[in-house]
Amino acid sequence: MAHFKEANGVGEWLDQRLATGTLTKVLMTEYWIPKNINFLWAMGMVLAFTFKILVISGIFLLMYYKPDVNLAFDSVNYTIMQEVEYGWLFRHVHGVAASVVFLVIYIHMLVGIYYGSYKRGREMIWISGMLLFVTFSAEAFSGYMLPWGQMSYWAAQVITNLFGGIPLIGSELVIWIRGNFVVADATLTRFFMLHVLLLPLAIMMIIVLHFYSLRIPHVNNQECEELDFDKEAEKYKKGDKKGAKIIPFWPVFMAKDVFVVAVFMIFFFYLVFYHYNFAMDPVNFDQANPMKTPAHIYPEWYFLWSYEVLRGFFFSSDLGLAAFGVANIIFFLMPFLDKDKTVKPAHKRPMFFIWFWLLIIDMIVLTVYGKLPPTGPNAWIGFVASVVFLVLFVLLPIITKIDFNKAGGK
Numbered sequence: 001m002a003h004f005k006e007a008n009g010v011g012e013w014l015d016q017r018l019a020t021g022t023l024t025k026v027l028m029t030e031y032w033i034p035k036n037i038n039f040l041w042a043m044g045m046v047l048a049f050t051f052k053i054l055v056i057s058g059i060f061l062l063m064y065y066k067p068d069v070n071l072a073f074d075s076v077n078y079t080i081m082q083e084v085e086y087g088w089l090f091r092h093v094h095g096v097a098a099s100v101v102f103l104v105i106y107i108h109m110l111v112g113i114y115y116g117s118y119k120r121g122r123e124m125i126w127i128s129g130m131l132l133f134v135t136f137s138a139e140a141f142s143g144y145m146l147p148w149g150q151m152s153y154w155a156a157q158v159i160t161n162l163f164g165g166i167p168l169i170g171s172e173l174v175i176w177i178r179g180n181f182v183v184a185d186a187t188l189t190r191f192f193m194l195h196v197l198l199l200p201l202a203i204m205m206i207i208v209l210h211f212y213s214l215r216i217p218h219v220n221n222q223e224c225e226e227l228d229f230d231k232e233a234e235k236y237k238k239g240d241k242k243g244a245k246i247i248p249f250w251p252v253f254m255a256k257d258v259f260v261v262a263v264f265m266i267f268f269f270y271l272v273f274y275h276y277n278f279a280m281d282p283v284n285f286d287q288a289n290p291m292k293t294p295a296h297i298y299p300e301w302y303f304l305w306s307y308e309v310l311r312g313f314f315f316s317s318d319l320g321l322a323a324f325g326v327a328n329i330i331f332f333l334m335p336f337l338d339k340d341k342t343v344k345p346a347h348k349r350p351m352f353f354i355w356f357w358l359l360i361i362d363m364i365v366l367t368v369y370g371k372l373p374p375t376g377p378n379a380w381i382g383f384v385a386s387v388v389f390l391v392l393f394v395l396l397p398i399i400t401k402i403d404f405n406k407a408g409g410k
């Protein structure tokens, strides 16, 4: 190699072979972050960290778990919980992390919506984020089936049944997914494969896409100020660190992220040691019994809002299924339904601000009623809240256009 030069140290040796210097600049020392962002912008890093916790604790559980309908329940409730040293700790860490990750995902999504971080070049960040949401949901659902408790079994029965509502191919599809006419051993084995292999791999790849899609548009900021990153970077590199409106990710911003992750860890381990049961339904401590349907079947708290949309149209299961399908994909369309061409925080967009809070209130109502039996007034409240959810998205293009026009397009 004509251009080969003797390396001066390990760093240079690696750089000559793998361009590690360029990579460090691109990802770390010259990856520019706006100065004026608060702790809400650390939620992405908290998510990345929680995903690592899930993978590591999951690997430990995998050493003792048995994906067989005759062994699964005991392998979790006796072997892991009672016989393996610290098995209980790994199970609680995994269970709490699976629940808390959704809390953080919802906060991260709401921050994105509030500040319009899905607009003007940031569409791919949003779309890859939504892909993460859907894959995480599938990961949580498949994991919930593994302990083979009563709720694992019946939730799988209800959710796989939903595919039966798809015209023409529905009934065949349900059998194909279950690998049997009913949820059975074949279903458990394939959900196990999805949970420990295919979905985690997909999540890792989508996280890379999500991070990569941040590279060119950069993250938004609290004032939604459109920054000239090249100009600001030039200032920073010339030594005007105070005047520049940006800082490099490494080491300055990373320190802020690490601080938020550390505070999150205190909250996380508090839950693990003192409230681990909040992530475990008592019904799931009974082994799956296909002959005994539980009085109420409901999913984990993070799926309750969409489950309630499914049940909301109690007079027509087809309508319910259609509404459920729409509710699950509608968030993908945020960048295209929001017709305000400017990027502004919600408190500077009067109608959107009301829309945002109505959405949160409505999703809380759906979550609360999703856990209650759908009878009497509950059924009607569920119906109204489901209709409100769908109507909010029909109104979104209209109200964002009004806000935009009223602000004179600025």
Ligand code: HEM
Residues within 6 Å of the ligand: 040, 041, 042, 043, 044, 045, 047, 048, 051, 105, 108, 109, 112, 115, 117, 118, 122, 125, 126, 127, 128, 129, 130, 131, 132, 133, 207, 210, 214, 218, 219, 220, 221
């Ligand atoms: C495990 C899943 C996820 C991880 C690890 C992750 C990670 C990150 C990171 C590190 C950032 C940059 C810093 C920040 O703003 O927090 C970010 C930004 C962003 N993410 Fe995620 N994210 C995930 C899921 C999602 C989801 C479900 C959505 C919503 C659909 C989403 C939408 C966004 C948006 C819009 C931004 C840009 C924020 C801005 O510019 O202000 N992400 N994400």
